[in-house]
Amino acid sequence: MVTVKIDGIEVQVQEDTPILKAAEKAGIWIPTMCHSELFEPYGVCRLCSVEVIRGKRTRIVTACNYPVREGLTIQTNSAKIQWIRKIIMELMLSRWPNVKVVSEMAAKLGVKESRFPSLERDEAEDACILCGRCVNVCREVVQAEILAFAHRGIKREVVLPFGDQSNKCIVCGACAHVCPTGHIKMVVEDYKGKKPEFTLGVKTPISVPTLQAVPRVPVIDTESCIYFETGGCQTCAKVCEPQAINYKMEDEIVEVEAGQVLLTTGYDLFDASKLAQYGYGRLDNVYSSLDFEAILNSTGPTGGKVVMKNGNEPRSVGILHCIGSRDVENHPYCSRVCCMYALKFAHLVHDRTDAAIYQFYIDMRAFGKGYEEFYSRLLDEGITMIRGKAAEVVERSHGINGDGSLLIRCEDTLIGKFREIPVDMVVLCNAIEPRHDIEAIRRIFSISKSPDGFFLERHPKLDPTSTMSDGIYIAGCAQGPKDIPDTVAQAGSAAARILSIIAKGEVDIDPIRAFIDEKYCAGCRMCNNLCPYSAIDFIDDKKISQINDVLCKGCGTCVAACPASAITGKGFSDAQIFAELEGLLAI
Amino acid sequence: MAKPKLALYWASSCGGCEIAVLDIQEKILDVANAFDIVFWPVAMDFKYDDVRKMEDKSIDLCLFNGAIRNSENAELAHLLRAKSKALVAFGSCAHEGCIPALANLTTKDAILKWVYKDSPSTVSNNGAVYPQTHTKMPEGEIEIPEMWETVKSLDQVIDVDYYVPGCPPQPFQIWNVIEYILSGKPLPPKGSVLGADEKTCCDECPRERKEKKIKKFFRPYEILSNPNECLLDQGIICMGPATRSGCGALCTKANMPCRGCYGAPPNVVDQGAKMVSALSSVVDSQDPNEIDEILNQIVDPLGTFYRFSMAHSILKRVDKI
Numbered sequence: 001m002v003t004v005k006i007d008g009i010e011v012q013v014q015e016d017t018p019i020l021k022a023a024e025k026a027g028i029w030i031p032t033m034c035h036s037e038l039f040e041p042y043g044v045c046r047l048c049s050v051e052v053i054r055g056k057r058t059r060i061v062t063a064c065n066y067p068v069r070e071g072l073t074i075q076t077n078s079a080k081i082q083w084i085r086k087i088i089m090e091l092m093l094s095r096w097p098n099v100k101v102v103s104e105m106a107a108k109l110g111v112k113e114s115r116f117p118s119l120e121r122d123e124a125e126d127a128c129i130l131c132g133r134c135v136n137v138c139r140e141v142v143q144a145e146i147l148a149f150a151h152r153g154i155k156r157e158v159v160l161p162f163g164d165q166s167n168k169c170i171v172c173g174a175c176a177h178v179c180p181t182g183h184i185k186m187v188v189e190d191y192k193g194k195k196p197e198f199t200l201g202v203k204t205p206i207s208v209p210t211l212q213a214v215p216r217v218p219v220i221d222t223e224s225c226i227y228f229e230t231g232g233c234q235t236c237a238k239v240c241e242p243q244a245i246n247y248k249m250e251d252e253i254v255e256v257e258a259g260q261v262l263l264t265t266g267y268d269l270f271d272a273s274k275l276a277q278y279g280y281g282r283l284d285n286v287y288s289s290l291d292f293e294a295i296l297n298s299t300g301p302t303g304g305k306v307v308m309k310n311g312n313e314p315r316s317v318g319i320l321h322c323i324g325s326r327d328v329e330n331h332p333y334c335s336r337v338c339c340m341y342a343l344k345f346a347h348l349v350h351d352r353t354d355a356a357i358y359q360f361y362i363d364m365r366a367f368g369k370g371y372e373e374f375y376s377r378l379l380d381e382g383i384t385m386i387r388g389k390a391a392e393v394v395e396r397s398h399g400i401n402g403d404g405s406l407l408i409r410c411e412d413t414l415i416g417k418f419r420e421i422p423v424d425m426v427v428l429c430n431a432i433e434p435r436h437d438i439e440a441i442r443r444i445f446s447i448s449k450s451p452d453g454f455f456l457e458r459h460p461k462l463d464p465t466s467t468m469s470d471g472i473y474i475a476g477c478a479q480g481p482k483d484i485p486d487t488v489a490q491a492g493s494a495a496a497r498i499l500s501i502i503a504k505g506e507v508d509i510d511p512i513r514a515f516i517d518e519k520y521c522a523g524c525r526m527c528n529n530l531c532p533y534s535a536i537d538f539i540d541d542k543k544i545s546q547i548n549d550v551l552c553k554g555c556g557t558c559v560a561a562c563p564a565s566a567i568t569g570k571g572f573s574d575a576q577i578f579a580e581l582e583g584l585l586a587i
Numbered sequence: 588m589a590k591p592k593l594a595l596y597w598a599s600s601c602g603g604c605e606i607a608v609l610d611i612q613e614k615i616l617d618v619a620n621a622f623d624i625v626f627w628p629v630a631m632d633f634k635y636d637d638v639r640k641m642e643d644k645s646i647d648l649c650l651f652n653g654a655i656r657n658s659e660n661a662e663l664a665h666l667l668r669a670k671s672k673a674l675v676a677f678g679s680c681a682h683e684g685c686i687p688a689l690a691n692l693t694t695k696d697a698i699l700k701w702v703y704k705d706s707p708s709t710v711s712n713n714g715a716v717y718p719q720t721h722t723k724m725p726e727g728e729i730e731i732p733e734m735w736e737t738v739k740s741l742d743q744v745i746d747v748d749y750y751v752p753g754c755p756p757q758p759f760q761i762w763n764v765i766e767y768i769l770s771g772k773p774l775p776p777k778g779s780v781l782g783a784d785e786k787t788c789c790d791e792c793p794r795e796r797k798e799k800k801i802k803k804f805f806r807p808y809e810i811l812s813n814p815n816e817c818l819l820d821q822g823i824i825c826m827g828p829a830t831r832s833g834c835g836a837l838c839t840k841a842n843m844p845c846r847g848c849y850g851a852p853p854n855v856v857d858q859g860a861k862m863v864s865a866l867s868s869v870v871d872s873q874d875p876n877e878i879d880e881i882l883n884q885i886v887d888p889l890g891t892f893y894r895f896s897m898a899h900s901i902l903k904r905v906d907k908i
Binding site: 530557 | 786789790798827829832853862865868
């Protein structure tokens with residue numbers, strides 16, 4: 001530790017601490033422009049100049065990068081320093097008169113106007129002030145080393161390699177983040193297939209996924225984290241006091257032995273960009289239901305405010321039902337939840353904005369407890385209901401209106417007329433569809449799918465939670481589109497079924513089984529792949545196949561396929577079936 | 588003690604079964620020593636009348652090969668049945684119809700029309716001349732056997748005691764049967780299949796089998812098959828899985844698929860249907876059009892799956908004789 005005296009105040013700091021830090025400790029403000037905690041001091045703006053007195057010698061140094069020594073005396077606000085700061089600010093002001101950070105700093109330091117003319121006067125509000133923060137952050141933090149200064153003197157500027165867009169740029173946005181003037185902007189040119197943080201607003205690569213996340217800890221998105229791109233940054237690790245950041249953590253596969261499994265794998269949202277007529281992914285301010293849910297979320301990208309891309313509140317919002325569902329080209333089934341969440345959207349938009357709200361529906365299906373009442377309430381709130389599936393969403397011609405808002409075209413089937421409704425924002429009620437990997441899951445658990453692509457229950461009315469495979473249960477949207485109350489009820493029922501077997505401690509199986517007669521099986525392995533319950537194993541040392549009695553359901557698939565007739569369905573032997581046929585034919 | 592009497596007869600067949608008997612090589616001398624051969628038209632000069640004159644049940648063992656295709660085949664079958672203690676349906680034709688029974692896929696009229704009229708090698712100046720059962724000639728009326736509408740296996744015409752499958756039966760299996768009978772051990776129960784085993788051809792096949800999934804069917808000439816891998820796994824239709832074992836997997840060891848000559852395995856009612864059922868289970872596709880495409884690659888399904896078992900199959904037509 002060394003002791004230094006700053007403006008008469010003595011502070012004890014580590015040797016080599018920059019004066020700026022020591023002054024901070026002493027509670028003394030030193031103006032800075034190019035400085036950032038993120039990277040090593042750069043000392044280019046000279047605004048932090050201070051007087052260092054050592055014995056009889058006095059020197060002007062930059063506080064940000066001058067290391068302190070024992071017994072140093074520092075003046076941060078002497079007449080000479082004030083004069084230097086003013087000159088610097090006047091010079092900056094003469095070149096960038098309209099940049100907010102410059103004029104604010106000038107005002108703070110008592111500079112009202114510049115006495116200097118400038119050869120390179122830049123009137124822009126977001127002009128580059130050559131502070132170099134972007135260059136430093138790109139080099140030191142991101143380690144992408146894309147941005148650099150080029151040319152000298154008044155021609156000096158920040159450039160990308162060869163002045164062109166570079167594929168080495170990882171589009172992390174760090175430069176835009178540190179730019180004090182807003183000169184660097186992040187522009188999303190193509191929303192299609194991008195994550196919500198691109199389409200809705202900024203989200204950091206390290207975040208708590210949702211407020212309800214369990215455990216509620218932040219996770220790193222390795223796809224957008226700078227460290228996983230360049231090996232740089234690691235800012236989170238530097239600031240995390242308990243040192244909980246672990247970049248080496250990987251997805252783990254945990255094997256759990258279980259006698260029963262409840263599948264609640266959920267659903268995927270229909271990709272509305274497949275229906276180009278609605279403009280999702282192509283037109284600004286056309287949102288999917290999940291996007292809009294994020295917008296409405298108080299911890300979401302807009303903090304729960306209903307705003308358009310330009311930050312303004314919409315004057316009107318159109319909510320389009322049945323996007324991809326009740327549609328023979330996509331999903332013929334009804335997704336069940338959309339009517340009600342569309343009403344909820346309308347209610348929340350009505351609550352938070354003054355926008356006019358239009359609902360474009362085929363049929364209103366307010367089927368659940370309290371739902372019809374909610375629908376009536378919404379009608380009282382003044383929502384406009386238009387019965388007719390919207391045909392398309394187009395951009396209103398800029399020439400006529402100039403605001404680039406949207407136009408919904410549809411046939412209003414109640415008045416039998418074609419209508420065009422201008423709106424600022426469109427929300428699509430996307431269909432619920434089976435998970436993209438449902439086929440793989442189905443195979444793992446040897447269960448079936450119904451024609452709509454969701455898991456098939458054992459019986460649609462009497463047994464909606466279990467499947468044809470004993471011990472495998474299904475609940476929620478994995479079984480078919482359903483709302484939260486139905487999902488909770490189904491999952492509860494499945495849990496009760498599971499517990500009842502656990503409590504009993506043993507499993508009953510039906511007597512109808514297939515069995516392989518070892519005497520006749522030659523191990524041709526015809527049956528091995530067929531069993532929908534994976535009950536057939538090939539015994540390598542005996543070179544024959546064998547059926548697991550507990551897994552077998554007696555479906556008979558293998559019995560029919562066995563070319564040696566070595567497999568017999570108990571109770572359905574060939575002899576029995578032929579006798580039945582003969583009996584039938586004898587009549 | 589008199590030697591047991593042995594009869595061999597050749598009905599509708601190619602004669603390969605007779606050759607197979609000779610293929611037991613020098614052991615044929617043991618057969619000649621052990622048996623008194625009383626009837627073997629292909630090798631020695633016997634007349635049907637000689638048989639007619641024998642006492643009933645005087646022949647101890649009769650090996651009858653060939654399907655029953657015409658009235659002469661049937662007459663001899665009945666005759667030998669009457670004269671024999673143990674009558675064996677010998678070889679695939681007698682066992683379950685074999686190649687001659689593929690004629691059951693068409694009609695007698697169509698066969699005669701082709702052979703005596705339409706086939707390119709038939710030259711006739713005065714229209715088609717069809718064979719007649721009775722023809723008046725200057726010397727008197729002559730009679731030839733009548734061809735049947737339907738080819739039958741031996742057991743569809745007479746009562747058969749035992750079966751020896753194969754096209755032809757393998758010599759070592761023939762010798763096993765003869766040796767067994769000569770040993771004087773108690774005879775197996777009536778209706779038994781002799782000279783064969785109870786599993787399927789796969790049991791004897793040395794090739795390595797995997798879980799079956801077939802995306803494309805090949806005919807043997809269309810593919811260079813891996814000699815160590817199951818032919819069916821490679822897409823070559825091999826009847827092995829639906830064929831009784833006993834031949835020693837002769838064909839698959841020679842890199843050719845099993846054709847199914849040893850007939851249906853013990854529990855199988857219809858060999859061809861079983862194979863169709865098995866193959867359709869392992870076609871590797873979920874798309875109906877693709878499945879059709881894959882199945883269309885099978886050339887001549889009936890001739891492939893029922894090559895040897897047509898007469899015994901459950902595919903039947905209304906019988907006409």
